[in-house]
Amino acid sequence: MLHLAARSAWNRRGTLSLVLLSIALATALLLSLEGLRRDIRASFAQAVSGTDLVIGARTGPVQLMLYAVFRVGGATNNISMDSVRAVAAHRAVAWTVPLSLGDSHRGYPVLGTTVAYFEHFAYGDRQRLAMAEGRPFSGTLDGLYEAVIGAEVAQSLGYRAGTRLTLTHGMGGDLAAEHADKPFTVVGVLERTGTPVDRTVHVSLQAIEAIHLDWAGGARLPGLRIGAEDARKFDLEPKQVTALLVGLKSRAAVFAVQRHVNSHPGEALMAVLPGVALDELWEVVGLGERALLAISGLVALVSLAGLVAVVLAGLNERRRELAVLRAVGAGPRHVLVLLALEGMLVTLAGALIGAAATAAAVVAAGPWLQQQFGIGLQAATPAAGQWLLFAAVLVAGMLASLVPGWRAYRLSLADGLSPRT
């Protein structure tokens, strides 16, 4: 029977291959969407660990996480250095890492921070940042124009220790102004982390101050020129930062410190727990994800409907074939099985091709996604969700195949040996 079904299907491979293609595409869509969803979540969840609180100007927790940790979007407000010092002085606080964002280098975000960043920042399963090459910036006046770059920056721009680079005001674009008068030197390259760190250029907070000495409100002050060396003579202590990462001596104090920060007098601050903020993010993103998944599900349904339509449409021309099978002793049940098998074979082949295409696409597009969005795709390991979707496509295909099977069953019962076509 399987042999017959395969031979019969092969005989009509022209039409069936179109259906097969549409099932393959639908499967690929479903699987890659699910895989992307999982890997994006994993990427985000990996991005920060060991940080108990993220503090910024009062805004949404999701927004704060997005700009402080993922370098997505911008801050509406900064927080003053006084507030930073006040938080750092809290007795439950073990360490703080200030973050200053806003500039870029060839599309990669520039992060102003302190040497404490290399000491305390952790990602994934509490892994510390490690140097692939060179050393962290010194944080001193002598090393004012030192930069440490992430693995992705180094790889895609071909930078290594010793490379000189200039920063761009803002996030780049055609009209962006360069801080060309104050070039930086790469002193270190970080190991790959699979987090936004890979795409970041790290400099000291003082360097951020220095390149903005002769700037105001996002534009260079006309007539004012402060050279790279002269800048060292100015007060380079930052007045404000974008956000603050906080580590506590004991996690138990996290809510107390959060309350303390949220009620900080003088400035509207907000402290969020990274995990809680991420959960909130998934709630927002989840809606879109579900909508996308539902649409892909519909695409799969349409493909299967196409399968049913094609097999059904071909049925009339095959009534002779069914009569021949009946004449040599095949029962109507055999006919049902034959037609259902055909649909199942097409579905199975389509789903397998779709899965293979997904794996191939991950291999092909993975590096690009990693570079553009810092999302590490995992090609080798299909997630539970993907297995489930794959199985769902197969089961739906089998159920759909019963429709032409049943129709053929009825036809061959009614036709007997002489189809009335």
Add this chain to the structure above:
Amino acid sequence: MRPGPPCPQHNLLVLEIRDLRYAWPGTAGDCLAIDALTLEAGRSVFVHGPSGSGKSTLLGLMAGVLLARAGRVSLLGQDWAGLPAGARDARRADLVGVVFQQFNLLPYLSVLDNVLLPTRLCAARARRCQPAPAPAAQALLQRMGLPAPLWTRRADALSVGQQQRVAAARALLGRPALLIADEPTSALDAAVRDDFMDLLLQQCRDSASALVFVSHDERLAARFDERLSLPQLNRCRAPE
């Protein structure tokens, strides 16, 4: 010799119809009513009648694909109506061979695979092929005037006349008790038709299969042991 189902012998009653009444599903009146019709092993009967006289219906009843509303249609003493659907299919695969007017073959199978189709679906029929289904099928094809180079070709690569001979070989493989032919020559021209008739009748005699041959071409009737007119046999008025 392995014991098989009853070997068709002369004087053995292969087909017996008694008081048959048949109505198409959904229609009120009977369209076929035959009081008595019998056929012995190795005998051939020619059934003729115009289109729409119920020839195909009669063949469907004989093959156990259709069931009578009343009366008996028995093959080797077993009434088709007394068997469940699955058993009817198995019995048909075992004991009946069918040749249609045309489009007898599955186009996507080779000639040989087409001939072997009934033995794939029925073990008893495969066992009756001596020494084995494949050599028996090849011998039969040879005798039907289809040489070895044709056997591996796709069935639809053959001429219509050749295809009908392949269909006859398939129907005859495993020496079925009853061979049913539904206008098998109407798509053939005269010379090919005569060849085909000679081969078909000869092979039926050799395998002692009873032959029911339906046609509207009465010139063929002389070759058969018996001839029947369906309009005379059928006690119902043919539907207009």
